[in-house]
Amino acid sequence: MKKLLHIIATPREDESRTLKVTKGFLEVFQAKHPEFVIDELNLVKEALPDLTMKRVDGKYVLLGGKDLFGELKDAWAEIIQHIERFKGSDMFLISTPMWNYTIPYMLKKYIDIILQPRYLFRYTPTGVEGLVNNKKMIVLTSRGGEYLSEAGRKLDFQEPYLRAIFGLCGITDITFVNAQPMDMGKENQETNLQKAIEQAKLLAAKL
Template identity: 35%
Template sequence: MKLLHIDASALGNHSVSRGLTQAIVAELTRTEPSYAVSYRDLAVEPVGHWSPVADASSPAAILGQALLEEFLAADTVVIGAPMYNFGVPSQLKAWIDHIVVAGKTFRYTAEGPEGLAKGKRVIVASSRGGVYSNGPATAMDFQENYLRAVLGFIGITDIEFVRAEGIAMGDEHKAKALESAHATIGSMGRRAA
């Protein structure tokens, strides 16, 4: 089985989402040692924004094809998705633009679009400075809704979120958010992948 681990935070060792993805991958590989893990750090090695490339041998086209193949080969994908300005980081959006490809991960039919990337499990480690899952800021959550929509569009229905929110609202709030997120992670490995 193959596991693709994606990090997108620009905060390096100070990143909450990176800590969560590391914990998720550790738990999944602990309970399923046969996982072959591949890792991509979109902040350290940006993939560049998608653009139509006429020359299939160009570096951009070769990288885009590699990103797509890496994603398609994965059984499980763990994505670190910090909330930046109510959405996902631009580096994560650039990666998504490389994997949402007509004829590869979706197609249009007479009945409408059909996702072709079915059967994958996606776990998103979401970190947020404020609280957006409930309360007055809910309408500003363009992170989780976007990820559910775009992953659903390409056929992925097995989507889980490990959320640490309110991490910028004081040390006590951050500690509780991380405790809750790690409790969720602790129960993940028991679920069949």
């Protein structure tokens, strides 16, 4: 069996527009790929470890080119579990709304936890090298506003950020479906949501 890690970063459950797009995607994806199990990581429901002083100390040990030892290793147990869950996945699906032009804080916290040197990337004399290679990522988002125009694109810190940060660990095959605008009138909300659901289904059919 292969594993699709589904990372959820909205608290809105059945009300979530993002998760409506996700539902369309998964319906088609699961019918086409029964060999995949879905590992759902709900960042709202799951308590993520805080980056305490000791845990951050561990990061500097790794940045110094050494392995974790002693109590730092114990302090990192939960972080390592999250890293292994991520690295043990064959494909990634992120369901996230736009919050304040970028990602919600729980997704940022997850990224701060898993993006660790020697695990997801490493520094070499010629630059940064990603350690998660040849894996696809699908990002399904919804936004209250519209970020397709030239002016809008300048304010979209969500898509470029996610491409940059996951690109750092070697994930460069990333496809976005963005439902937008969602909060600029009831009528076009429904049309735009349906459009994104169709786009997500088409994408799933091509995978």
